Amino acid sequence: MRKLPPLASLRAFEAVARTGSVTRAAEELARTHGAISRHLKLLADDVGAELFERDGTGLRMTPAAADFYAVTRSVFDQLERAYDNLGSRAAGPGVHVACSATFAMRWLVPQLAVFYRKHPDIRIRLSMTSAREIRNEGADVLVAWDMSSYSDADQRRALPLAPVNFAAVCVPACARLAAAKRTRIAHGYTSSAWDQWEAKTGKSVARGDVLEFPHTHLCIEAALSGLGVALVETRLIARELAEGTLVAPFGTVQFDGGLRALPAAGRRMNAQAQAFVAWLRDALTV
Template structure:
């Protein structure tokens, strides 16, 4: 027989510890403030020790409570992931696709309606991630252009989807400052500028460099006139057409292009359909030079 407190007390504890507020925990759990307080009191009586202390108008974990929360949070996370997978299995075939947040927001999600018209029976589970997602979260396919940080077996399985073309872009008002102004770089693809300079034969020597962890932040910085950013052409097609961004040196095609990295050498049937659709859809807009 397991010696565990009632599940309702653990739910109240986890929500209160995570939000730092009994009131917010009550709202999240659709309970009253008094009901959550009673659950916390019951848990502490069951454990024989206090787990919280007052913190202004809220509460915070004491040392024993923090140790308990570390365990409960990990267990709840595992339960949530397992239950989500169970629901996915019950609903039928699905495909877990991982890609960068910017590619998802600016290209994949806006085009998904076309895929669902073609195959309404295949559900796409989408996550924003990198190579680690495939190993730790079970992604079926990872979409990326820079595979330098991927293990060799992953790179060998990679399937070419489409060419990519990168170019320095900035707001029209910033054009005169491009050569010696602020260069905007991505934290995790820092070699992109070096690749562009080698391919284009041009060089931008910035007075300083700013880095951001996501491409969409680099794009927003360029739109705001902060500096010049190196961006893949498809991701800013609308801004280029509208004249919000200009590409004073044009675009250079990178060697590998956009790739699909499957989790296994043999692609599942649904993944083959999705990869084929990606190739066809990406080919509708061929990046220029």
């Protein structure tokens, strides 16, 4: 018979250890402050040792609790991935793909009909998140170009798909303004894009005010509205460039890294996911 603490107490401990706050843990778990405190006391009484110490207005784990938390976090991560995978398998054959909302809406979804004609037995399930929030939790494959926040191990596992080419774009009237009068439209979570642009081109094409948005499609809409110059991967604005509603008078620049596919950690990529990645690589290079 296994000697394990109650799951509710483990969840409370993990949430407090991760957030450093009983209040934040209670909000996350939809429990009262008192209920979380009772779970912590239950664990402490059971093991005969304190788990947390006061640290200003927050809590700090004791060394023993920190060791236990490292194991608990790993087990919870594995359990979460396995449970999601169980649900995915129960839902039927398919590939769970995580990517940015803009990439999904402006490139991937319009291309899915081509994929389904080649692979009629595979269905794609999408998770669309912002660049900051995009994580490889449960998804079979994550697609992203900016992986600077990922671990070295994840970056080594990532599979190259295609180069990414960024253009500084605006409406034609904005292109005629002096650089000092042009507003820079920035993505709130991939701010390194403008740094890369200026480092590679040696040009600052928008030196006026800065407008920041949390999603690429909002940056595109802002540029279309004449608010300033946005830095966007050219695949995402192919229609606007072809129609002339947006122009790229400053050229394009190939960014480091390129678009990459990150397989889920801890399990081999199945044949369906491999087929999707192979198709994606071919489709992106057309």
